[in-house]
Amino acid sequence: MSDEKRTLTTRQGHPVHSNHSSRSVSNRGPITLENYHLIEKISHFDRERIPERVVHARGFVAHGEFEAYGTIGDEPASKYTRAKLFQTKGKKTPVTLRFSTVIGGRDSSEAARDPRGFAVKLKTEDGNWDIVGNNLPVFFIRDAIKFPDVIHALKPDPVTFRQEPNRIFDFMSMTPESLHMLTWLFSPRGIPKDYRHQDGFGVNTYRFVNAAGEGVLIKIHWKTQQGIESLTAAQAAEIQAKDLGHASKDLFQAIQRGDFPKWELNIQIMSDDEHPELDFDPLDDTKTWPEDQFPLRPAGVLTLNRNVENVFAENEQSAFGTGVLVDGIDFSDDKMLVGRTFSYSDTQRYRVGSNYLQLPVNAPLTPPNTNLADGQMTYRVDNRGTNPHVNYEPSSIAGLAEAGAEYQEYRPFVEGQVLKQRIDRENNYGQAGDRIRTMPDWEREDLLFNLVDQLGQAESHVAERMVAHFTKADEKFGQELATGLGIDHGSLDIDTLVHVR
Numbered sequence: 001m002s003d004e005k006r007t008l009t010t011r012q013g014h015p016v017h018s019n020h021s022s023r024s025v026s027n028r029g030p031i032t033l034e035n036y037h038l039i040e041k042i043s044h045f046d047r048e049r050i051p052e053r054v055v056h057a058r059g060f061v062a063h064g065e066f067e068a069y070g071t072i073g074d075e076p077a078s079k080y081t082r083a084k085l086f087q088t089k090g091k092k093t094p095v096t097l098r099f100s101t102v103i104g105g106r107d108s109s110e111a112a113r114d115p116r117g118f119a120v121k122l123k124t125e126d127g128n129w130d131i132v133g134n135n136l137p138v139f140f141i142r143d144a145i146k147f148p149d150v151i152h153a154l155k156p157d158p159v160t161f162r163q164e165p166n167r168i169f170d171f172m173s174m175t176p177e178s179l180h181m182l183t184w185l186f187s188p189r190g191i192p193k194d195y196r197h198q199d200g201f202g203v204n205t206y207r208f209v210n211a212a213g214e215g216v217l218i219k220i221h222w223k224t225q226q227g228i229e230s231l232t233a234a235q236a237a238e239i240q241a242k243d244l245g246h247a248s249k250d251l252f253q254a255i256q257r258g259d260f261p262k263w264e265l266n267i268q269i270m271s272d273d274e275h276p277e278l279d280f281d282p283l284d285d286t287k288t289w290p291e292d293q294f295p296l297r298p299a300g301v302l303t304l305n306r307n308v309e310n311v312f313a314e315n316e317q318s319a320f321g322t323g324v325l326v327d328g329i330d331f332s333d334d335k336m337l338v339g340r341t342f343s344y345s346d347t348q349r350y351r352v353g354s355n356y357l358q359l360p361v362n363a364p365l366t367p368p369n370t371n372l373a374d375g376q377m378t379y380r381v382d383n384r385g386t387n388p389h390v391n392y393e394p395s396s397i398a399g400l401a402e403a404g405a406e407y408q409e410y411r412p413f414v415e416g417q418v419l420k421q422r423i424d425r426e427n428n429y430g431q432a433g434d435r436i437r438t439m440p441d442w443e444r445e446d447l448l449f450n451l452v453d454q455l456g457q458a459e460s461h462v463a464e465r466m467v468a469h470f471t472k473a474d475e476k477f478g479q480e481l482a483t484g485l486g487i488d489h490g491s492l493d494i495d496t497l498v499h500v501r
Protein backbone atom coordinates (compact mmCIF):
# COMPACT_ATOMS: atom_id res chain seq x y z
CA MET A 1 0.00 0.00 0.00
CA SER A 2 1.56 3.27 -1.04
CA ASP A 3 -1.16 5.59 0.27
CA GLU A 4 0.29 8.37 2.38
CA LYS A 5 -0.64 7.85 6.02
CA ARG A 6 -2.21 10.51 8.20
CA THR A 7 -1.61 10.86 11.90
CA LEU A 8 -3.97 8.87 14.09
CA THR A 9 -5.84 11.11 16.52
CA THR A 10 -8.46 10.81 19.25
CA ARG A 11 -11.93 12.15 18.55
CA GLN A 12 -10.81 15.26 20.41
CA GLY A 13 -8.18 15.80 17.72
CA HIS A 14 -5.16 14.90 19.83
CA PRO A 15 -2.41 12.86 18.14
CA VAL A 16 -2.18 9.29 19.44
CA HIS A 17 1.39 8.38 20.28
CA SER A 18 0.67 4.89 21.55
CA ASN A 19 -2.12 2.86 20.02
CA HIS A 20 -0.65 -0.51 20.93
CA SER A 21 0.20 -0.21 24.62
CA SER A 22 -2.07 0.99 27.42
CA ARG A 23 -0.62 3.30 30.05
CA SER A 24 0.51 1.11 32.94
CA VAL A 25 2.70 1.18 36.04
CA SER A 26 5.90 -0.22 34.51
CA ASN A 27 5.46 -2.23 31.32
CA ARG A 28 3.88 -5.19 33.15
CA GLY A 29 2.07 -3.48 36.03
CA PRO A 30 -1.56 -2.41 36.54
CA ILE A 31 -3.20 -0.19 33.94
CA THR A 32 -4.07 3.35 35.03
CA LEU A 33 -7.56 4.71 34.59
CA GLU A 34 -6.67 8.18 33.37
CA ASN A 35 -5.56 6.71 30.06
CA TYR A 36 -8.05 8.77 28.00
CA HIS A 37 -7.34 7.11 24.65
CA LEU A 38 -7.76 3.58 26.04
CA ILE A 39 -11.03 4.37 27.81
CA GLU A 40 -12.47 6.28 24.85
CA LYS A 41 -11.48 3.57 22.40
CA ILE A 42 -13.00 0.74 24.40
CA SER A 43 -16.11 2.56 25.54
CA HIS A 44 -16.85 3.68 21.98
CA PHE A 45 -16.37 0.11 20.81
CA ASP A 46 -18.83 -1.02 23.51
CA ARG A 47 -21.43 1.19 21.85
CA GLU A 48 -20.75 0.30 18.19
CA ARG A 49 -24.07 -1.41 17.65
CA ILE A 50 -27.45 0.23 17.60
CA PRO A 51 -30.52 -1.99 17.97
CA GLU A 52 -31.09 -3.81 14.72
CA ARG A 53 -34.36 -3.21 12.90
CA VAL A 54 -37.15 -5.27 14.49
CA VAL A 55 -37.94 -6.49 10.97
CA HIS A 56 -35.84 -6.13 7.79
CA ALA A 57 -32.64 -6.21 9.86
CA ARG A 58 -30.50 -7.66 7.07
CA GLY A 59 -30.21 -5.24 4.21
CA PHE A 60 -28.01 -3.39 1.82
CA VAL A 61 -28.08 0.10 0.33
CA ALA A 62 -27.10 1.65 -2.98
CA HIS A 63 -27.61 5.14 -4.35
CA GLY A 64 -28.64 6.45 -7.74
CA GLU A 65 -31.22 8.58 -9.50
CA PHE A 66 -34.79 8.56 -10.73
CA GLU A 67 -35.41 10.04 -14.17
CA ALA A 68 -38.96 11.12 -14.94
CA TYR A 69 -40.70 10.59 -18.29
CA GLY A 70 -42.80 13.73 -17.75
CA THR A 71 -45.80 11.53 -18.52
CA ILE A 72 -47.72 8.85 -16.64
CA GLY A 73 -48.74 6.37 -19.30
CA ASP A 74 -49.98 8.41 -22.26
CA GLU A 75 -50.99 11.43 -20.22
CA PRO A 76 -48.99 14.38 -18.95
CA ALA A 77 -47.98 13.62 -15.33
CA SER A 78 -49.73 16.82 -14.24
CA LYS A 79 -53.12 15.28 -15.05
CA TYR A 80 -52.75 13.04 -11.99
CA THR A 81 -50.18 14.58 -9.66
CA ARG A 82 -48.59 17.92 -8.98
CA ALA A 83 -45.51 16.20 -7.42
CA LYS A 84 -42.65 18.13 -9.00
CA LEU A 85 -40.36 15.15 -9.58
CA PHE A 86 -42.74 13.77 -12.27
CA GLN A 87 -43.48 16.92 -14.27
CA THR A 88 -40.59 17.29 -16.70
CA LYS A 89 -39.17 14.68 -19.03
CA GLY A 90 -35.58 13.94 -18.06
CA LYS A 91 -35.82 15.49 -14.60
CA LYS A 92 -33.49 13.63 -12.23
CA THR A 93 -34.02 13.07 -8.51
CA PRO A 94 -31.35 11.50 -6.26
CA VAL A 95 -32.34 8.14 -4.80
CA THR A 96 -31.25 5.86 -1.97
CA LEU A 97 -32.60 2.30 -2.14
CA ARG A 98 -32.38 -0.27 0.66
CA PHE A 99 -33.03 -3.93 -0.12
CA SER A 100 -33.62 -6.32 2.74
CA THR A 101 -34.95 -9.61 3.95
CA VAL A 102 -37.62 -9.44 6.66
CA ILE A 103 -37.31 -12.07 9.33
CA GLY A 104 -33.63 -12.91 9.86
CA GLY A 105 -31.25 -10.89 12.03
CA ARG A 106 -28.59 -8.49 10.81
CA ASP A 107 -26.16 -11.22 9.67
CA SER A 108 -28.70 -13.78 8.47
CA SER A 109 -28.93 -15.44 5.05
CA GLU A 110 -29.94 -13.44 1.99
CA ALA A 111 -31.15 -16.65 0.34
CA ALA A 112 -33.99 -17.19 2.82
CA ARG A 113 -37.58 -17.72 1.71
CA ASP A 114 -38.86 -14.36 2.83
CA PRO A 115 -40.26 -11.19 1.25
CA ARG A 116 -37.54 -8.75 0.20
CA GLY A 117 -37.81 -5.15 1.30
CA PHE A 118 -37.60 -2.57 -1.49
CA ALA A 119 -37.37 0.81 0.27
CA VAL A 120 -36.82 3.85 -1.94
CA LYS A 121 -35.95 7.33 -0.70
CA LEU A 122 -36.34 10.04 -3.35
CA LYS A 123 -34.67 13.30 -2.36
CA THR A 124 -36.87 15.78 -4.22
CA GLU A 125 -36.81 19.57 -4.29
CA ASP A 126 -39.88 19.44 -2.05
CA GLY A 127 -38.24 17.21 0.55
CA ASN A 128 -38.07 13.43 0.81
CA TRP A 129 -40.51 10.90 -0.60
CA ASP A 130 -40.12 7.36 0.73
CA ILE A 131 -41.79 4.37 -0.89
CA VAL A 132 -41.29 1.53 1.57
CA GLY A 133 -42.27 -1.51 -0.45
CA ASN A 134 -41.58 -5.20 -0.96
CA ASN A 135 -40.73 -7.49 -3.89
CA LEU A 136 -44.13 -9.19 -3.64
CA PRO A 137 -47.28 -7.27 -4.59
CA VAL A 138 -49.46 -8.21 -1.61
CA PHE A 139 -49.11 -8.76 2.13
CA PHE A 140 -50.15 -11.34 4.76
CA ILE A 141 -52.64 -9.13 6.61
CA ARG A 142 -54.80 -6.10 5.89
CA ASP A 143 -55.01 -4.42 9.29
CA ALA A 144 -51.96 -3.01 11.11
CA ILE A 145 -53.22 -4.31 14.44
CA LYS A 146 -52.19 -7.81 13.35
CA PHE A 147 -48.62 -6.92 12.40
CA PRO A 148 -46.88 -7.81 15.70
CA ASP A 149 -48.67 -11.20 15.62
CA VAL A 150 -47.75 -12.11 12.06
CA ILE A 151 -44.14 -11.15 12.75
CA HIS A 152 -44.03 -13.10 16.04
CA ALA A 153 -45.31 -16.16 14.17
CA LEU A 154 -42.69 -15.79 11.44
CA LYS A 155 -39.77 -14.98 13.77
CA PRO A 156 -37.98 -17.69 15.77
CA ASP A 157 -39.89 -19.50 18.51
CA PRO A 158 -39.34 -17.67 21.83
CA VAL A 159 -38.31 -20.96 23.48
CA THR A 160 -36.38 -22.90 20.86
CA PHE A 161 -35.26 -19.83 18.91
CA ARG A 162 -35.94 -21.64 15.65
CA GLN A 163 -38.24 -20.56 12.84
CA GLU A 164 -40.97 -23.20 13.20
CA PRO A 165 -43.32 -24.12 10.31
CA ASN A 166 -45.89 -25.18 12.90
CA ARG A 167 -46.10 -21.71 14.45
CA ILE A 168 -46.08 -20.00 11.05
CA PHE A 169 -48.90 -22.11 9.61
CA ASP A 170 -50.82 -22.13 12.87
CA PHE A 171 -51.09 -18.33 12.53
CA MET A 172 -51.61 -18.34 8.75
CA SER A 173 -54.31 -21.01 8.92
CA MET A 174 -56.18 -18.84 11.42
CA THR A 175 -55.66 -15.81 9.14
CA PRO A 176 -57.27 -16.66 5.79
CA GLU A 177 -56.41 -13.28 4.28
CA SER A 178 -52.79 -14.50 4.20
CA LEU A 179 -53.54 -17.12 1.53
CA HIS A 180 -52.84 -14.93 -1.49
CA MET A 181 -49.46 -13.86 -0.04
CA LEU A 182 -48.60 -17.52 0.66
CA THR A 183 -49.06 -18.37 -3.03
CA TRP A 184 -46.33 -15.83 -3.75
CA LEU A 185 -44.02 -16.61 -0.83
CA PHE A 186 -43.94 -20.37 -1.34
CA SER A 187 -43.64 -20.14 -5.12
CA PRO A 188 -40.22 -19.42 -6.69
CA ARG A 189 -40.89 -15.70 -6.19
CA GLY A 190 -40.31 -16.28 -2.45
CA ILE A 191 -36.56 -16.60 -3.02
CA PRO A 192 -35.39 -14.01 -5.57
CA LYS A 193 -32.05 -14.86 -7.14
CA ASP A 194 -30.62 -11.62 -5.79
CA TYR A 195 -31.71 -8.02 -5.27
CA ARG A 196 -31.34 -6.99 -8.93
CA HIS A 197 -33.59 -9.67 -10.43
CA GLN A 198 -36.83 -8.78 -8.67
CA ASP A 199 -39.60 -6.22 -8.93
CA GLY A 200 -40.62 -3.81 -6.19
CA PHE A 201 -44.19 -2.94 -5.15
CA GLY A 202 -45.57 -0.20 -2.94
CA VAL A 203 -48.19 -2.79 -1.84
CA ASN A 204 -50.29 -0.24 0.03
CA THR A 205 -52.55 2.19 -1.80
CA TYR A 206 -51.62 5.87 -1.98
CA ARG A 207 -53.18 8.88 -3.66
CA PHE A 208 -51.99 11.19 -6.36
CA VAL A 209 -53.31 14.74 -6.07
CA ASN A 210 -53.16 17.23 -8.96
CA ALA A 211 -52.99 21.01 -8.99
CA ALA A 212 -56.79 21.27 -8.98
CA GLY A 213 -56.86 19.27 -5.74
CA GLU A 214 -58.36 16.17 -7.41
CA GLY A 215 -57.26 12.79 -6.15
CA VAL A 216 -56.91 9.28 -7.61
CA LEU A 217 -55.92 6.05 -5.87
CA ILE A 218 -52.59 4.59 -6.99
CA LYS A 219 -50.48 1.46 -6.66
CA ILE A 220 -46.76 1.58 -7.31
CA HIS A 221 -44.73 -1.00 -9.25
CA TRP A 222 -40.96 -0.99 -9.84
CA LYS A 223 -40.32 -3.26 -12.83
CA THR A 224 -36.85 -4.77 -12.90
CA GLN A 225 -35.03 -4.23 -16.20
CA GLN A 226 -32.73 -7.14 -15.34
CA GLY A 227 -35.55 -9.72 -15.61
CA ILE A 228 -37.09 -11.68 -12.75
CA GLU A 229 -35.04 -14.65 -11.61
CA SER A 230 -35.65 -16.86 -8.62
CA LEU A 231 -34.04 -19.73 -6.73
CA THR A 232 -35.43 -23.11 -5.82
CA ALA A 233 -35.08 -24.12 -2.16
CA ALA A 234 -32.26 -26.50 -3.17
CA GLN A 235 -30.36 -23.76 -5.05
CA ALA A 236 -30.81 -21.39 -2.11
CA ALA A 237 -29.52 -24.01 0.33
CA GLU A 238 -26.41 -24.44 -1.76
CA ILE A 239 -25.73 -20.70 -1.86
CA GLN A 240 -26.28 -20.07 1.82
CA ALA A 241 -24.04 -22.96 2.78
CA LYS A 242 -21.16 -20.88 1.41
CA ASP A 243 -22.29 -17.27 1.57
CA LEU A 244 -24.90 -15.54 3.71
CA GLY A 245 -24.60 -12.27 1.83
CA HIS A 246 -24.65 -13.24 -1.84
CA ALA A 247 -27.29 -10.65 -2.82
CA SER A 248 -25.44 -7.67 -1.30
CA LYS A 249 -22.27 -8.89 -2.96
CA ASP A 250 -24.01 -9.22 -6.33
CA LEU A 251 -25.42 -5.68 -6.10
CA PHE A 252 -22.16 -4.13 -4.91
CA GLN A 253 -20.11 -5.83 -7.61
CA ALA A 254 -22.57 -4.99 -10.40
CA ILE A 255 -22.39 -1.29 -9.49
CA GLN A 256 -18.62 -1.48 -9.08
CA ARG A 257 -18.19 -2.81 -12.63
CA GLY A 258 -20.57 -0.18 -14.05
CA ASP A 259 -23.43 -2.59 -14.74
CA PHE A 260 -26.03 -0.29 -13.19
CA PRO A 261 -29.36 -1.97 -12.38
CA LYS A 262 -32.59 -0.24 -13.39
CA TRP A 263 -36.24 -0.42 -12.48
CA GLU A 264 -39.06 1.30 -14.39
CA LEU A 265 -41.65 2.98 -12.21
CA ASN A 266 -45.18 2.02 -13.24
CA ILE A 267 -48.34 3.36 -11.70
CA GLN A 268 -51.80 1.83 -11.56
CA ILE A 269 -54.58 4.37 -11.23
CA MET A 270 -58.12 3.98 -9.92
CA SER A 271 -60.74 6.63 -9.35
CA ASP A 272 -61.00 7.56 -5.70
CA ASP A 273 -64.15 5.75 -4.58
CA GLU A 274 -65.21 2.39 -3.17
CA HIS A 275 -65.61 0.60 -6.52
CA PRO A 276 -68.62 -1.57 -5.65
CA GLU A 277 -68.24 -3.29 -9.04
CA LEU A 278 -65.05 -5.05 -7.85
CA ASP A 279 -65.20 -8.28 -5.84
CA PHE A 280 -62.53 -6.92 -3.49
CA ASP A 281 -61.89 -3.68 -1.65
CA PRO A 282 -59.34 -1.51 -3.49
CA LEU A 283 -57.78 -0.52 -0.16
CA ASP A 284 -57.12 -4.16 0.82
CA ASP A 285 -53.38 -4.87 0.55
CA THR A 286 -53.93 -8.64 0.22
CA LYS A 287 -55.21 -7.90 -3.30
CA THR A 288 -53.65 -6.84 -6.57
CA TRP A 289 -55.50 -4.59 -8.99
CA PRO A 290 -56.13 -6.51 -12.24
CA GLU A 291 -53.77 -5.06 -14.83
CA ASP A 292 -56.27 -5.45 -17.69
CA GLN A 293 -58.63 -3.06 -15.89
CA PHE A 294 -56.00 -0.84 -14.26
CA PRO A 295 -53.05 -0.82 -16.65
CA LEU A 296 -49.44 -0.21 -15.63
CA ARG A 297 -48.54 3.33 -16.68
CA PRO A 298 -44.80 4.02 -16.98
CA ALA A 299 -43.64 7.19 -15.23
CA GLY A 300 -39.84 7.05 -15.09
CA VAL A 301 -36.79 4.92 -14.48
CA LEU A 302 -34.61 4.40 -11.41
CA THR A 303 -30.92 3.58 -11.81
CA LEU A 304 -28.54 2.54 -9.03
CA ASN A 305 -25.06 3.79 -9.87
CA ARG A 306 -23.21 4.44 -6.58
CA ASN A 307 -22.22 2.11 -3.79
CA VAL A 308 -22.20 3.02 -0.14
CA GLU A 309 -18.99 4.32 1.38
CA ASN A 310 -19.90 3.01 4.82
CA VAL A 311 -22.49 0.37 5.58
CA PHE A 312 -23.18 1.53 9.12
CA ALA A 313 -23.75 5.18 8.20
CA GLU A 314 -25.78 4.58 5.06
CA ASN A 315 -27.52 1.25 5.70
CA GLU A 316 -27.81 0.68 9.42
CA GLN A 317 -28.72 4.29 10.19
CA SER A 318 -30.94 4.81 7.17
CA ALA A 319 -34.58 5.33 8.02
CA PHE A 320 -37.51 4.98 5.62
CA GLY A 321 -41.15 5.61 6.44
CA THR A 322 -44.55 5.47 4.79
CA GLY A 323 -45.49 8.91 6.13
CA VAL A 324 -42.68 10.60 4.22
CA LEU A 325 -44.62 12.07 1.30
CA VAL A 326 -44.23 15.13 -0.90
CA ASP A 327 -46.88 17.52 -2.16
CA GLY A 328 -48.89 15.73 -4.87
CA ILE A 329 -48.75 12.34 -3.10
CA ASP A 330 -51.17 11.60 -0.28
CA PHE A 331 -52.37 8.83 2.03
CA SER A 332 -55.29 6.58 1.31
CA ASP A 333 -57.43 5.03 4.05
CA ASP A 334 -55.67 1.65 3.60
CA LYS A 335 -55.72 0.36 7.19
CA MET A 336 -52.21 -1.04 6.93
CA LEU A 337 -50.77 2.16 5.57
CA VAL A 338 -52.10 4.24 8.43
CA GLY A 339 -50.69 1.85 11.06
CA ARG A 340 -47.35 1.65 9.28
CA THR A 341 -47.10 5.40 9.16
CA PHE A 342 -47.09 5.58 12.94
CA SER A 343 -44.65 2.69 13.26
CA TYR A 344 -41.64 3.73 11.17
CA SER A 345 -40.65 7.04 12.73
CA ASP A 346 -41.57 5.69 16.17
CA THR A 347 -39.10 2.81 15.84
CA GLN A 348 -36.46 5.04 14.26
CA ARG A 349 -36.52 7.50 17.16
CA TYR A 350 -35.82 4.50 19.40
CA ARG A 351 -33.43 2.61 17.10
CA VAL A 352 -31.33 5.43 15.70
CA GLY A 353 -32.19 8.35 17.99
CA SER A 354 -34.45 11.35 18.02
CA ASN A 355 -32.24 13.29 15.63
CA TYR A 356 -32.04 10.55 12.98
CA LEU A 357 -33.20 13.01 10.33
CA GLN A 358 -30.03 15.06 10.74
CA LEU A 359 -27.87 12.17 9.48
CA PRO A 360 -26.75 12.69 5.86
CA VAL A 361 -28.40 9.50 4.56
CA ASN A 362 -31.79 10.58 5.92
CA ALA A 363 -31.63 14.38 5.68
CA PRO A 364 -33.60 16.00 2.86
CA LEU A 365 -31.60 17.92 0.26
CA THR A 366 -33.81 20.93 0.87
CA PRO A 367 -32.49 22.24 4.19
CA PRO A 368 -35.15 21.82 6.86
CA ASN A 369 -36.40 24.84 8.82
CA THR A 370 -37.98 23.65 12.02
CA ASN A 371 -38.41 24.58 15.66
CA LEU A 372 -37.95 20.96 16.73
CA ALA A 373 -34.91 21.24 18.95
CA ASP A 374 -32.28 19.52 21.03
CA GLY A 375 -32.25 15.86 22.07
CA GLN A 376 -29.43 13.36 21.97
CA MET A 377 -26.80 13.85 19.29
CA THR A 378 -28.07 17.15 17.95
CA TYR A 379 -25.71 17.81 15.09
CA ARG A 380 -26.95 21.21 14.07
CA VAL A 381 -29.79 23.63 14.62
CA ASP A 382 -32.41 23.16 11.92
CA ASN A 383 -33.89 26.61 12.54
CA ARG A 384 -32.39 28.89 9.91
CA GLY A 385 -34.69 31.75 10.79
CA THR A 386 -33.33 35.24 10.82
CA ASN A 387 -33.17 35.46 14.60
CA PRO A 388 -31.66 32.55 16.60
CA HIS A 389 -33.58 33.61 19.73
CA VAL A 390 -36.93 32.84 18.15
CA ASN A 391 -37.32 29.06 18.16
CA TYR A 392 -41.11 29.20 18.35
CA GLU A 393 -43.93 30.13 16.01
CA PRO A 394 -45.90 32.42 15.75
CA SER A 395 -43.71 35.36 16.63
CA SER A 396 -44.13 39.09 16.00
CA ILE A 397 -40.33 39.50 16.12
CA ALA A 398 -38.84 37.02 13.65
CA GLY A 399 -38.47 33.27 13.15
CA LEU A 400 -40.08 30.83 10.80
CA ALA A 401 -43.50 31.30 9.21
CA GLU A 402 -46.07 28.85 7.83
CA ALA A 403 -45.82 28.09 4.12
CA GLY A 404 -47.98 30.20 1.81
CA ALA A 405 -51.74 29.84 1.67
CA GLU A 406 -51.69 28.90 -2.04
CA TYR A 407 -51.15 25.28 -0.95
CA GLN A 408 -54.25 23.27 -1.75
CA GLU A 409 -54.75 20.53 0.78
CA TYR A 410 -56.47 17.36 -0.35
CA ARG A 411 -59.62 17.09 1.74
CA PRO A 412 -61.47 13.82 1.27
CA PHE A 413 -64.92 13.68 2.81
CA VAL A 414 -65.24 10.77 5.25
CA GLU A 415 -68.34 9.81 7.16
CA GLY A 416 -69.14 6.73 9.23
CA GLN A 417 -69.59 5.16 12.61
CA VAL A 418 -66.39 4.71 14.63
CA LEU A 419 -66.07 0.96 15.21
CA LYS A 420 -63.79 -2.09 15.10
CA GLN A 421 -64.88 -4.29 12.23
CA ARG A 422 -63.56 -6.27 9.29
CA ILE A 423 -64.01 -4.92 5.77
CA ASP A 424 -66.97 -6.26 3.77
CA ARG A 425 -65.33 -7.63 0.63
CA GLU A 426 -62.73 -9.94 2.16
CA ASN A 427 -62.65 -12.43 -0.75
CA ASN A 428 -59.68 -14.28 0.75
CA TYR A 429 -59.56 -17.05 -1.85
CA GLY A 430 -60.36 -15.44 -5.23
CA GLN A 431 -57.01 -14.02 -6.24
CA ALA A 432 -55.09 -16.87 -4.54
CA GLY A 433 -57.00 -19.36 -6.69
CA ASP A 434 -56.59 -17.28 -9.86
CA ARG A 435 -52.87 -17.16 -9.25
CA ILE A 436 -52.57 -20.92 -8.75
CA ARG A 437 -54.57 -21.56 -11.93
CA THR A 438 -52.50 -19.20 -14.08
CA MET A 439 -49.06 -20.34 -12.88
CA PRO A 440 -46.84 -22.14 -15.36
CA ASP A 441 -46.54 -25.84 -14.43
CA TRP A 442 -43.00 -25.55 -13.04
CA GLU A 443 -44.04 -22.71 -10.73
CA ARG A 444 -47.12 -24.57 -9.52
CA GLU A 445 -45.02 -27.68 -8.86
CA ASP A 446 -42.51 -25.64 -6.87
CA LEU A 447 -45.35 -24.10 -4.82
CA LEU A 448 -46.75 -27.54 -4.08
CA PHE A 449 -43.32 -28.96 -3.23
CA ASN A 450 -42.50 -26.13 -0.83
CA LEU A 451 -45.88 -26.25 0.91
CA VAL A 452 -45.67 -30.03 1.34
CA ASP A 453 -42.15 -29.65 2.72
CA GLN A 454 -43.18 -27.02 5.28
CA LEU A 455 -46.66 -28.29 6.20
CA GLY A 456 -45.20 -31.75 6.62
CA GLN A 457 -43.42 -30.30 9.66
CA ALA A 458 -46.62 -28.89 11.18
CA GLU A 459 -49.14 -30.61 13.44
CA SER A 460 -51.81 -32.49 11.48
CA HIS A 461 -54.70 -30.20 12.46
CA VAL A 462 -52.70 -27.16 11.26
CA ALA A 463 -51.83 -28.88 7.97
CA GLU A 464 -55.46 -29.92 7.49
CA ARG A 465 -56.71 -26.37 7.98
CA MET A 466 -54.20 -25.09 5.41
CA VAL A 467 -55.34 -27.80 2.97
CA ALA A 468 -58.91 -26.63 3.51
CA HIS A 469 -58.01 -23.00 2.73
CA PHE A 470 -56.12 -24.00 -0.41
CA THR A 471 -59.10 -26.17 -1.42
CA LYS A 472 -61.32 -23.11 -1.17
CA ALA A 473 -58.90 -21.27 -3.45
CA ASP A 474 -58.51 -24.13 -5.92
CA GLU A 475 -60.13 -27.54 -5.39
CA LYS A 476 -57.59 -29.46 -7.45
CA PHE A 477 -54.60 -27.84 -5.80
CA GLY A 478 -56.11 -28.56 -2.37
CA GLN A 479 -56.47 -32.22 -3.30
CA GLU A 480 -52.89 -32.44 -4.54
CA LEU A 481 -51.64 -30.75 -1.38
CA ALA A 482 -53.55 -33.26 0.74
CA THR A 483 -52.10 -36.15 -1.26
CA GLY A 484 -48.57 -34.75 -0.83
CA LEU A 485 -49.15 -34.58 2.91
CA GLY A 486 -50.73 -38.03 3.18
CA ILE A 487 -54.07 -36.50 4.24
CA ASP A 488 -57.34 -38.10 3.12
CA HIS A 489 -58.90 -35.10 1.37
CA GLY A 490 -62.34 -36.72 1.17
CA SER A 491 -62.56 -36.99 4.96
CA LEU A 492 -61.97 -33.26 5.54
CA ASP A 493 -64.93 -31.05 6.45
CA ILE A 494 -63.64 -28.09 4.44
CA ASP A 495 -66.27 -25.52 5.40
CA THR A 496 -65.91 -26.20 9.11
CA LEU A 497 -62.12 -26.15 8.94
CA VAL A 498 -61.95 -22.78 7.19
CA HIS A 499 -64.40 -21.22 9.61
CA VAL A 500 -61.79 -19.77 11.94
CA ARG A 501 -63.69 -16.97 13.62
Ligand code: HEM
Pocket residue numbers: 052053054055056059098099100116117118119132133134139143144145147201202203204318319320336337339340343344347348351
Ligand atom coordinates in the same frame (compact mmCIF):
# COMPACT_ATOMS: atom_id res chain seq x y z
C1 HEM B 1 -48.81 -2.48 9.75
C2 HEM B 1 -47.90 -3.17 9.15
C3 HEM B 1 -46.44 -2.88 9.28
C4 HEM B 1 -45.74 -2.39 10.32
C5 HEM B 1 -46.28 -1.96 11.67
C6 HEM B 1 -44.36 -2.32 9.91
C7 HEM B 1 -43.33 -1.92 10.71
C8 HEM B 1 -42.00 -1.89 10.34
C9 HEM B 1 -40.91 -1.54 11.19
C10 HEM B 1 -41.03 -1.18 12.66
C11 HEM B 1 -39.78 -1.59 10.46
C12 HEM B 1 -38.37 -1.26 10.93
C13 HEM B 1 -38.03 0.13 10.48
C14 HEM B 1 -36.71 0.62 10.99
O1 HEM B 1 -36.22 0.13 12.01
O2 HEM B 1 -36.16 1.57 10.37
C15 HEM B 1 -40.16 -1.95 9.14
C16 HEM B 1 -39.30 -2.05 8.09
C17 HEM B 1 -39.71 -2.26 6.81
N1 HEM B 1 -40.99 -2.54 6.38
FE1 HEM B 1 -42.62 -2.64 7.49
N2 HEM B 1 -44.25 -2.76 8.63
C18 HEM B 1 -45.50 -3.12 8.21
C19 HEM B 1 -45.86 -3.61 6.99
C20 HEM B 1 -45.06 -3.58 5.90
C21 HEM B 1 -45.47 -3.82 4.55
C22 HEM B 1 -46.89 -4.13 4.09
C23 HEM B 1 -44.37 -3.65 3.77
C24 HEM B 1 -44.25 -3.76 2.29
C25 HEM B 1 -44.99 -3.09 1.50
C26 HEM B 1 -43.26 -3.29 4.62
C27 HEM B 1 -42.00 -3.00 4.20
C28 HEM B 1 -40.95 -2.68 5.03
C29 HEM B 1 -39.61 -2.47 4.56
C30 HEM B 1 -39.13 -2.51 3.13
C31 HEM B 1 -38.84 -2.21 5.68
C32 HEM B 1 -37.34 -1.95 5.70
C33 HEM B 1 -37.06 -0.49 5.51
C34 HEM B 1 -35.57 -0.30 5.48
O3 HEM B 1 -34.95 -0.84 4.54
O4 HEM B 1 -35.03 0.38 6.36
N3 HEM B 1 -43.71 -3.26 5.90
N4 HEM B 1 -41.51 -2.16 9.07
